Amino acid sequence: MIDIQNTQDTREVPLQKVGVKNVRYPIQVLDKNHKVQSTTGTVNLFVNLPHNFKGTHMSRFIEVFHKHHNDISMNNFLEMLEEIRSKLDAERAFGRITFPYFIEKSAPVTKSAGLMEYTCSYEGEVAKEAKFFISIKVPVATLCPCSKAISEYGAHNQRGFVKVKVLYSKFFWIEDVIKMIENCASTPLYSVLKRKDEKFVTEHAYDNPRFVEDVVREVYLGLKKMDFKWFTVEAETEESIHFHNAYACAEFNSEC
Incomplete structure (x- = not known):
């Protein structure tokens, strides 16, 4: 049958990204305590398209991803993208997988157990050089230092989140980063x-008041101790007595 995607396009407009987006798929990722965790990923996969090709072959993205979906680990993610790039004869391939990651967590006194959900994502690009980023979003609570200092009967507190994005250089456990982040807030x-x-x-929480600025700075120092070469840190809280959110962010680059 005729292959329309491979036919000539005369408009001379190259496309930076073409592919599939918002594909929901069962995946398996590494788990520090249980070796493997089954979850559901939302997947975006793209390649570049030169100006002279009419389209790309969308089914090939899914074929390659299906081959790898039982082992979406940090070490294998870039290998998957390289296979997509090669199979579609592209110069560059891009991918992003976002997934809920669950950790069993015990209450601090009674040790009652329950599951906590954390949003994680893998994001990468392969071309002449490969880049791979891991993002982790961690829910936390903060107690306002100013409110504690000026109030006689307590201090306002709020729930928020910390999001980190790190450049991958060596293997690490998601659980270790989450624990460090939680320890930087007023309370997990x-x-x-x-x-x-x-x-x-x-x-x-009352004994550990934190502004969002404090949280970002503490997480920043924690990530530096973990020897990440590049990262960003964001903290945002939904203020309980203000009609706005509080926000702070910072970036680190060892080459600067």
């Missing part, structure tokens, strides 16, 4: 809290 969040736990968490 939990899915199960009994009354003894709630007392502990409330008092722990």
Whole structure:
């Protein structure tokens, strides 16, 4: 049958990205405590398209991804993109997979267990050089230092999140980064809290007030200790007594 995608295009307009987007697929990722975790990924896969080709072959993206979906690990992600680039005869290939990552977490006093969800993503590009980034979004709680300093009966607190994006250079565990981030907030969040736990968490937050600026700076220092060569840190909280969100961010580049 005729291959329309490979026919000549005369408009002389190259396309930076063509491919498939928002593909939902079961995947398996590495888990520090259980070796492997099954989850669901939302997948974007692209290649560049030279000006002289009419289109790309969309089915080939899914064929290659299906081959790799049972092992979407940090080490294999770029190999998958290289296979896509080669199979579609492209100069560059791009990919992004976003997935919920679950960790069983015990309450601080009663040790009651529940699952916490964290949003993670792998994002990469292969061309003459390869780049691979990992993003992790962690829910946290903060207690306002200013409110604590000026109030006689307590301090306002709020729930928010910290998002980090790191350039991959060597293997690390997602769980280790999450734990470090949670320790930089006023308190971590939990899915199960009994009354003894709630007392502990409330008092722990009160003893560890944090502005979003504090959280970003603490996470920044934590990521530097983990020896990441490039990263960004964002913190955002939905303020409980203000009609706005509080936000801060920072970037680190070891080459600058």
